[in-house]
Amino acid sequence: MLIKPKRPWDLPYSDVTPEAAYHSRRDFIKVAAAGAIGAVASSVVGRAEGAQTPQGLPDLPNVKKSSYVPDAEIDPVNSYAQITNYNNYYEFGTAKADPARYASRLTTRPWTVKIDGMVGKPGDYAIDDLIKNNQLEERIYRHRCVEGWSYVIPWVGFPLKTLIDKVQPTSQAKYVEFTTLMRASEMPGLQTANIPFPYIEGLRLDEAMHPLTLVVVGLYGKTLPNQNGAPIRIHIPWKYGFKSGKSIVHIKFTDIQPKNTWAVETPNEYGFYANVNPTVDHPRWSQAKERRLPGLFKDRPTLMFNGYGEQVASLYAGMDLRKYF
Amino acid sequence: MKRLSALIDTVAGWRFFKPLVFVACLTPGTWLAYRAYQALALGQELALGADPVKTFEHETGLTALTILLITLSITPVRRLLHANRLQRVRRMLGVWSFTYALVHLSMYLVFDQSCYSVGTCEFHAIWEDILKRRFIFVGMFAFSILLALAITSTNGWVRRLKKNWQRLHRLVYVAAVAGIVHFIWIQKSDFRVPFRYGFWLLVLLAVRVGLTIQKRRAHVPKPVTA
Numbered sequence: 245m246l247i248k249p250k251r252p253w254d255l256p257y258s259d260v261t262p263e264a265a266y267h268s269r270r271d272f273i274k275v276a277a278a279g280a281i282g283a284v285a286s287s288v289v290g291r292a293e294g295a296q297t298p299q300g301l302p303d304l305p306n307v308k309k310s311s312y313v314p315d316a317e318i319d320p321v322n323s324y325a326q327i328t329n330y331n332n333y334y335e336f337g338t339a340k341a342d343p344a345r346y347a348s349r350l351t352t353r354p355w356t357v358k359i360d361g362m363v364g365k366p367g368d369y370a371i372d373d374l375i376k377n378n379q380l381e382e383r384i385y386r387h388r389c390v391e392g393w394s395y396v397i398p399w400v401g402f403p404l405k406t407l408i409d410k411v412q413p414t415s416q417a418k419y420v421e422f423t424t425l426m427r428a429s430e431m432p433g434l435q436t437a438n439i440p441f442p443y444i445e446g447l448r449l450d451e452a453m454h455p456l457t458l459v460v461v462g463l464y465g466k467t468l469p470n471q472n473g474a475p476i477r478i479h480i481p482w483k484y485g486f487k488s489g490k491s492i493v494h495i496k497f498t499d500i501q502p503k504n505t506w507a508v509e510t511p512n513e514y515g516f517y518a519n520v521n522p523t524v525d526h527p528r529w530s531q532a533k534e535r536r537l538p539g540l541f542k543d544r545p546t547l548m549f550n551g552y553g554e555q556v557a558s559l560y561a562g563m564d565l566r567k568y569f
Numbered sequence: 570m571k572r573l574s575a576l577i578d579t580v581a582g583w584r585f586f587k588p589l590v591f592v593a594c595l596t597p598g599t600w601l602a603y604r605a606y607q608a609l610a611l612g613q614e615l616a617l618g619a620d621p622v623k624t625f626e627h628e629t630g631l632t633a634l635t636i637l638l639i640t641l642s643i644t645p646v647r648r649l650l651h652a653n654r655l656q657r658v659r660r661m662l663g664v665w666s667f668t669y670a671l672v673h674l675s676m677y678l679v680f681d682q683s684c685y686s687v688g689t690c691e692f693h694a695i696w697e698d699i700l701k702r703r704f705i706f707v708g709m710f711a712f713s714i715l716l717a718l719a720i721t722s723t724n725g726w727v728r729r730l731k732k733n734w735q736r737l738h739r740l741v742y743v744a745a746v747a748g749i750v751h752f753i754w755i756q757k758s759d760f761r762v763p764f765r766y767g768f769w770l771l772v773l774l775a776v777r778v779g780l781t782i783q784k785r786r787a788h789v790p791k792p793v794t795a
Contacts, residue, residue, distance in 0.1 A: 323614065326615075329618075330618065340619065393620060436759060436761070527702075528704060528754075530694070535680075535681075538614065538621065540621060540680050541680055542622075542681045
C-alpha cells in the first residue's frame with residue numbers, strides 16, 4: 245500500500261497566509277468603498293477579476309489540477325490579458341509592453357534544451373518530449389517582481405525535480421545554471437536593453453530540487469505564450485521574478501555558483517538568492533509593500549518568501565539573508 | 570533665416586497662439602484622463618497598461634520634464650531668432666510643467682504611500698524614502714524649486730521681489746538638472762531617453778553661457794592700454 249504523507253505544502257494557502265495580510269485586504273476594500281479614489285480602485289479590481297479567456301494557442305493535454313492553489317479570496321488570479329501584456333523580457337525590449345508587441349516573431353519549434361555539465365545523462369532534450377513525458381499540472385503561484393508589483397498566475401508545468409531526477413546530476417553538482425535563448429534575428433531587445441546577454445540565471449541544487457520549483461510550459465491550460473517565456477521557462481514562486489529564466493535553451497549542472505545576469509549587471513541591487521523578503525530593501529525602493537496589479541494602491545504587505553516560508557525557509561536556515569540577498 | 574524669424578515672431582504674436590499652447594499643454598493630461606475613463610468606466614482593462622499608476626507616474630513625469638525643457642528653450646530661441654513675442658507663453662509653460670510635476674508627486678503620495686487621508690498617510694515611510702533613496706531626494710528637490718517658482722510667478726511677486734525675482738528664477742536650471750538626474754536614477758539599464766533629455770539640457774546651458782558671455786562683452790568697456 246502506498247502511504248502518502250501529508251506534506252506541509254498540501255495545506256490550503258488560507259492556512260498559511262498571515263492574518264495581517266488578510267485584514268489589510270479587508271481594510272483596502274473598506275477604504276475603496278469610502279473614498280472617490282477608492283471607488284475608482286475597486287472598480288478596476290472588480291473588472292479585472294472578470295473572466296477573460298485565452299485565445300489562439302492550443303490546449304495542453306492531460307493537465308491535472310494540483311493542490312498548489314492559493315485562497316482565491318486573498319489571491320484572485322490575474323486575467324490572461326494582464327499576464328500576457330505586462331512582461332519583463334528584455335530580449336524583446338525594456339518596456340513592459342514590448343514582449344507582447346514583438347515576441348510573436350519568436351520561433352519555438354524545433355526547440356531543444358541542452359542539458360550538460362556534472363550530470364549522468366547529458367543530452368539535447370526536445371521540447372515536445374519534455375511535455376509528453378511529464379505529468380503536467382496546473383499550479384497557481386504568486387509572482388512577486390523585484391520592482392514592487394505582484395500577480396497571481398495559473399501556470400501549467402511539472403516540478404523541475406522530476407527532470408533533475410531523470411538526468412541524474414553527479415555528486416559534485418552543487419548548482420544549476422539556466423541560459424535563455426539569444427537570437428538576434430527574432431529578439432530586437434538584444435540591441436537596446438543594455439544588459440549582458442545571453443540571460444543567465446541559476447539556483448542552488450537543493451533549491452532547484454524543491455517541489456515548488458516549476459518547469460513551466462503553459463498558462464491558463466494552454467501552450468505558454470511567447471512573451472511569457474515560451475516554450476519552456478522556470479518559475480520559483482518564493483523568489484523575485486528575475487530569477488525565473490524564460491525560453492530556456494541550456495541547463496548546466498555545476499559546482500560553482502552561476503553568475504546570474506542582474507547580479508553581474510548591478511551587484512549592489514540584485515543578488516544570487518533574490519528571495520522575496522520584506523525586511524531587505526532594494527537600494528532604490530522599499531520591499532515592505534507591493535502593488536497587487538491591477539490594483540492601484542501599493543499597500544499590500546509583502547510576505548516573507550512571498551508567503552511560501554513554511555515550505556522553503558528551512559533551505560536558508562542559519563544564513564544571513566541580508567548578506568545573501 | 571530672417572524670413573523664418575519673422576514667421577515665428579508673427580505666429581507667436583497671433584492672438585490665438587497663447588490659447589493654442591494652452592491646449593497643447595493640456596493634451597497629454599487629457600489623453601491620460603481619457604484612458605482612465607476607458608479603463609474605469611468602459612472596462613477596457615489595458616487602456617492604461619496593466620499598471621495604471623505606473624503609467625500615470627511615468628507619463629506625467631515625462632511631460633513635466635518635456636514642458637520644462639521647452640520653457641527653457643524659449644529664451645535662447647527668442648534671442649537667437651529675434652522672435653520676441655515667443656516670450657508671451659514662457660510663464661504659462663513653466664506653470665504647466667509645475668502642474669504635471671504636482672500630479673506626478675501626488676500619484677506617488679496617494680497610491681504608493683497611501684496618502685488619501687491623514688489617517689492612512691505613512692509620513693514616516695515617506696520621510697525615510699526621501700532620505701534613503703537618492704532618486705526620490707533629487708526629485709523632491711526639483712519639485713521644491715518648481716513650487717517656489719510657481720508661487721512667485723505672478724506679476725505681484727515679480728514687482729515685490731524686484732531684482733531678486735530673476736535671481737530666484739534662474740534656479741529653474743537647477744530644477745531641470747535635478748529632474749534629469751531623477752530620470753536617469755530610476756532607470757534600470759536602458760538610458761537612451763534620459764540621455765536624450767540630458768543632451769537637450771546641455772545644449773540649452775551652452776547657449777545660455779554663450780549668450781551671457783556675449784552680453785558681458787558688449788557691456789564691459791575695453792581696457793585702456795598704455
